[in-house]
Amino acid sequence: MEYAPDEVGSMYRTLSGAVVPRPIAWVSSTSADGVDNLAPYSFFNVVSVEPPTVMFSPLDTDERSKDTTRNVRETEEFVVNVVTGESVEAMNETSATLRADESEFEHAGVTRVESERVRPPRVAESPVNFECSLYDTLRVGDSVLVVGEVEYVHVDDALAPDGELDVRELDAVGRLAGSFYSYTRDRFSLERPP
Known part of the structure; x- marks a missing residue:
């Protein structure tokens, strides 16, 4: 199978x-009116270590604007919460379509x-939370790239037995496609070449 993006209806799949x-990114935000919102975004990653920044990218069109995007634009604050095996069902529930005055919490x-x-x-x-202030936004087609500067971090002590986060202790969940997810329990190690 080979094709140019303009030859298919959508590149999403x-x-x-x-x-x-x-x-x-399980993003919590608060509206200007004080309503808390919580929604998952799998277009998410680290942007920079200095300054410490993360990004997520929700769909944002006139027809399908997300409460999270509006809240972040209004308040310039949000929290990224890490999803684990214990919280994956609740995370899925927060993807339900609710009215803007209803809280997913x-x-x-x-x-x-x-x-x-x-x-x-x-x-x-969530055992890891990144409190963020809005660093910048960038419109990319039908989505908006939201970049947040990490202002404060919470890491469950059980994940940091030696004072640093140990990835072997974090039961993070990743998004695949459709209704599929993956655990990060099956790990292996490779030494980086000099």
Whole structure:
């Protein structure tokens, strides 16, 4: 199978099926009116270490604007919560389509915890949380790239027995395509060449 992007209706299945597994940003935000929102985004990654920045990219058109995007634009704050095997079902529940005045925290039975530096709450069920201020946005086609500077980090002590996050202790979940996800439990190590 070979084709140019303009020869097919959408590249979504190819991109989301080949770029796997993708980490999931479980983004909590708060509207200007004080309504907390929680939604997962699998177009997510690290941007830079200095300054520490992360990005996620939601669909954002006139017909399909996300509450998260609007909240981040209005308040310039959000929290990225890491999804694990224990929280994956709740994360899936927060992808339901709710009215803007309804909170996914209540809908999915997710526990709020007050953040240290930003207004949006973090997810208690997540062992790693990045409190972020808006660094910049960039429109890319029908999506918007949201870049956040990490202002404060929470890591469950069980994941950092020696004072640094040990990836072997983090039961992160990644997004594949369609309704498929993956665990990061099956790991291997390769030494980087000099």
